[in-house]
Amino acid sequence: MITLPTRSKLDPLERYGLDVLLDLSRCPEVDDAGTGVVRFEITEADPGVADVGKCAARRWHIERGDGVVRVPRPVLRRLGEIATGAAEQRSTARDRHGRVPSTENVLVQQNLVAEPVVARAAAELRDAVIASAGRRAVTLVAPWPDGRRWAAAITHDLDVIDRWPVFTALRIAELAGKGEVRRVARTLGSAFAAVSRNPVQRALHALLEDERARGIVSSWFVLCGTPTLQTMRAGDLTYLPEGRGAAAALRALRERGCEINLHGSFVTSEHHEVFAEQRRRLAGLVQQPVLGVRQHFLRLRPGITSLGMAGAGFRYDTSWGFPDRNGFRLGVGDVIPAWDGAGERALELQEAPVIWMDRALSKYARVEDPNAWIAEGLSLARTCRDVAGLWVGVWHPNLTAALGFPDAPAAFAKLLDGLVAEEPFMAPLGRLVEWRVARRGVRVRGILPDGRPDAYTTAPTATHDTLTLEEPSGARRYSIQATPR
Numbered sequence: 055m056i057t058l059p060t061r062s063k064l065d066p067l068e069r070y071g072l073d074v075l076l077d078l079s080r081c082p083e084v085d086d087a088g089t090g091v092v093r094f095e096i097t098e099a100d101p102g103v104a105d106v107g108k109c110a111a112r113r114w115h116i117e118r119g120d121g122v123v124r125v126p127r128p129v130l131r132r133l134g135e136i137a138t139g140a141a142e143q144r145s146t147a148r149d150r151h152g153r154v155p156s157t158e159n160v161l162v163q164q165n166l167v168a169e170p171v172v173a174r175a176a177a178e179l180r181d182a183v184i185a186s187a188g189r190r191a192v193t194l195v196a197p198w199p200d201g202r203r204w205a206a207a208i209t210h211d212l213d214v215i216d217r218w219p220v221f222t223a224l225r226i227a228e229l230a231g232k233g234e235v236r237r238v239a240r241t242l243g244s245a246f247a248a249v250s251r252n253p254v255q256r257a258l259h260a261l262l263e264d265e266r267a268r269g270i271v272s273s274w275f276v277l278c279g280t281p282t283l284q285t286m287r288a289g290d291l292t293y294l295p296e297g298r299g300a301a302a303a304l305r306a307l308r309e310r311g312c313e314i315n316l317h318g319s320f321v322t323s324e325h326h327e328v329f330a331e332q333r334r335r336l337a338g339l340v341q342q343p344v345l346g347v348r349q350h351f352l353r354l355r356p357g358i359t360s361l362g363m364a365g366a367g368f369r370y371d372t373s374w375g376f377p378d379r380n381g382f383r384l385g386v387g388d389v390i391p392a393w394d395g396a397g398e399r400a401l402e403l404q405e406a407p408v409i410w411m412d413r414a415l416s417k418y419a420r421v422e423d424p425n426a427w428i429a430e431g432l433s434l435a436r437t438c439r440d441v442a443g444l445w446v447g448v449w450h451p452n453l454t455a456a457l458g459f460p461d462a463p464a465a466f467a468k469l470l471d472g473l474v475a476e477e478p479f480m481a482p483l484g485r486l487v488e489w490r491v492a493r494r495g496v497r498v499r500g501i502l503p504d505g506r507p508d509a510y511t512t513a514p515t516a517t518h519d520t521l522t523l524e525e526p527s528g529a530r531r532y533s534i535q536a537t538p539r
């Protein structure tokens with residue numbers, strides 16, 4: 055628990071940096087400043103914050119005192135820049151898919167993509183609060199429900215349903231170009247064997263079965279526009295959501311209780327009215343509200359696409375991953391508010407960045423062994439566990455032998471086993487986002503006569519009963535009330 059100075063002196067990006075830092079530190083704010091808890095102060099010192107690695111090595115210049123911690127204002131701004139993708143929001147560079155190239159990202163430039171630097175800064179703050187407390191009370195918010203210390207979400211983009219032999223042909227051309235002769239031969243063998251058996255639907259059912267066997271419920275992102283020759287050629291919209299193949303897939307997902315979200319087609323990233331249209335169309339098909347969205351090819355215009363998503367009524371986005379590498383594009387594996395750079399404000403829309411994607415290594419780094427993809431995914435998952443964060447992984451259900459990916463389904467099962475072994479809290483992404491927003495709203499009124507913190511959450515939520523406070527040692531835990539008195 056900490057007391058804070060007024061935020062009014064800070065500009066919007068500094069305030070955002072402060073809010074994310076506090077949220078990820080899990081140190082709840084105390085309403086009654088007279089309480090004997092650690093004070094948080096902001097200083098005007100300017101230690102130089104351009105070099106992110108140096109900041110991290112110097113513990114983000116967070117000073118420890120007797121009952122006080124001090125953070126320089128430029129540190130808050132720097133953390134705000136990283137967590138909002140500020141440089142990418144300003145960039146005018148585009149790759150061949152109309153995306154801002156990964157090289158515009160400050161963590162890519164400084165070789166820090168494998169490090170959740172913002173989450174590490176928050177851990178430094180937490181350590182500083184504990185070290186500065188003396189005899190003052192220190193209580194933290196527990197990171198995830200059920201006593202779990204980190205979280206993981208399995209997500210899938212449904213890119214291929216109909217016309218699968220076309221995708222086989224494209225993939226064979228890709229493999230042949232890389233000299234992967236044996237994988238080409240195995241693909242051809244599987245494809246010929248599969249001609250009359252619909253390998254896409256079979257792969258989807260096998261994958262759902264792998265998840266069911268481990269008690270995992272996944273989140274899906276489904277394309278929901280009408281394909282044309284042009285969209286098909288571009289690898290954009292390739293199936294009709296009302297078609298027989300898609301209808302069968304959606305039925306299977308609903309039967310399993312999976313969360314069904316929109317996979318925004320290319321045009322949505324700039325033409326926002328199409329977002330609302332696709333969202334409505336999908337909600338009609340699945341007879342339930344569509345909460346989440348992820349852009350196909352992760353094609354988004356930083357900041358601008360988020361505004362469109364918020365305007366169309368989405369609760370969360372999960373597009374801020376790198377298409378061509380794995381890691382922490384916003385310096386966090388977690389849920390943070392999306393940022394409108396032009397309007398300088400946080401949006402109601404929440405962002406849960408993609409940390410790892412099956413094809414990132416294959417498509418861009420020419421690594422074709424699925425076991426290597428999985429090893430990187432699990433390594434990043436362990437990093438998320440270290441910072442009590444959220445790992446969001448993307449697995450494409452069309453990665454099956456007949457479509458050019460022998461060994462991939464077995465690797466997927468291995469990934470699930472590796473994740474489960476580290477005991478994350480696993481749930482559909484929308485549920486994790488809602489819970490995380492409720493955790494962010496935890497406040498403490500003061501300390502009760504018996505020493506217990508008097509805590510509540512400002513977020514209206516049905517999941518408050520799973521929110522808890524804990525002492526840093528883990529020795530005692532306290533429950534939290536639903537609403538402020």
Ligand SMILES: [Zn+2]
Nearest residue numbers: 211213350351
């Ligand atoms: Zn896609």
